[in-house]
Amino acid sequence: MHVQETQLDGVVVLTPKRFGDERGYFSEVWNKKTLEKLGIVADFVQDNHSLSVPVGTVRGLHFQSPPHAQDKLVRCGAGAVLDVAVDIRKSSPTYGRWVAEELSAENGKQLFVPKGFLHGFATLAPNSELLYKCSDVYAPDCDGAVHFASPSLDIDWQLDAEQAILSEKDAAAIDFADFVSPFE
Ligand SMILES: Cc1cn([C@H]2C[C@H](O)[C@@H](COP(=O)(O)OP(=O)(O)O[C@H]3O[C@@H](C)C(=O)[C@@H](O)[C@H]3O)O2)c(=O)[nH]c1=O
Numbered sequence: 001m002h003v004q005e006t007q008l009d010g011v012v013v014l015t016p017k018r019f020g021d022e023r024g025y026f027s028e029v030w031n032k033k034t035l036e037k038l039g040i041v042a043d044f045v046q047d048n049h050s051l052s053v054p055v056g057t058v059r060g061l062h063f064q065s066p067p068h069a070q071d072k073l074v075r076c077g078a079g080a081v082l083d084v085a086v087d088i089r090k091s092s093p094t095y096g097r098w099v100a101e102e103l104s105a106e107n108g109k110q111l112f113v114p115k116g117f118l119h120g121f122a123t124l125a126p127n128s129e130l131l132y133k134c135s136d137v138y139a140p141d142c143d144g145a146v147h148f149a150s151p152s153l154d155i156d157w158q159l160d161a162e163q164a165i166l167s168e169k170d171a172a173a174i175d176f177a178d179f180v181s182p183f184e
Contacts, residue, residue, distance in 0.1 A: 002014070008098075015110070027108065044071075050130050052165075058157065060145070071112070072132050072135075076130055079125035089181070146173055
């Protein structure tokens with residue numbers, strides 16, 4: 001397992017080892033004990049899988065509020081995405097800052113996004129599939145979204161924001177400047 005810290009405390013890029021042979025490869029994509037040895041303790045209870053057909057699809061920026069906040073372990077099973085985490089811990093010295101990492105089926109990278117962060121991604125290839133583990137179940141009453149192109153976040157999504165393909169919910173999401181974080 002290759003481990004790369006990011007500029008945001010708690011957000012980590014993980015690259016599990018792949019054992020290649022003439023058939024292809026084998027890889028442990030999640031092993032609770034391996035992560036715990038790295039100090040990543042998360043009690044995953046739900047696995048999600050989304051397919052985004054067009055390039056330039058953006059999903060996010062999303063979070064669930066306490067008591068249903070979620071740690072997420074995100075990877076790309078097909079295609080490629082730019083995966084983004086934004087720090088929304090009010091007491092954090094990096095509040096409002098973001099990190100982005102390209103996750104692809106080819107590079108096998110994963111992003112661990114803890115509670116207290118917004119999460120979203122933009123697809124860089126057609127038919128991109130995102131697979132992620134969550135540490136709490138879906139709780140629609142706690143579900144929230146911030147607009148991905150909020151000017152104060154100034155995230156480089158590597159796309160023309162006006163052409164992004166969004167859900168109605170994400171298109172109507174509030175600007176980060178008007179967002180009150182539920183995370184201390
Ligand atoms: C997130 C979620 C959605 N749904 C339903 C609600 C809705 O009818 C449909 C589509 O939901 P959404 O449009 O919110 O899906 P999507 O925009 O893909 O939402 C996801 O985005 C990424 C960035 C995340 O980080 C996830 O946690 C999640 O918020 O699926 C569930 O049943 N369970 C879930 O866990």
